Amino acid sequence: MSLFHTAADKPGMAPPYRERRKHLRRPVVLNCRIEGTTITGPLQLTDLSESGCFIATSHPLELDSQVTLFVTLAGDEIRVIGRVVRVQPGRGVGVEINVNLLSQYARLALEDFLRQSLSA
Numbered sequence: 066m067s068l069f070h071t072a073a074d075k076p077g078m079a080p081p082y083r084e085r086r087k088h089l090r091r092p093v094v095l096n097c098r099i100e101g102t103t104i105t106g107p108l109q110l111t112d113l114s115e116s117g118c119f120i121a122t123s124h125p126l127e128l129d130s131q132v133t134l135f136v137t138l139a140g141d142e143i144r145v146i147g148r149v150v151r152v153q154p155g156r157g158v159g160v161e162i163n164v165n166l167l168s169q170y171a172r173l174a175l176e177d178f179l180r181q182s183l184s185a
Contacts, residue, residue, distance in 0.1 A: 108122050113179065114179070146166040
């Protein structure tokens, strides 16, 4: 007997959701901006992890496009390069962070911020 039901088990039932994230995302409210797009003005990150984030915006970004974000963490702005992996029209976009392109400073700032958010 399986613990998971499949769409074949019950007509009209969606297949079980499988979490694909590598790291736990934490709820945040952080100012950010995106370079190289027509989106102007400050935006907000609403969740963040070591390898991804969600940007609240009503402006669509193309799925699989590369984005350069500037995120303010504890008063310092860090540069994050990533790829749009999810688009939710009217809500925002999910971005996978390319950790190989983070500067050492950005990586440490991100790790410190996330560590502190766990203890808060």
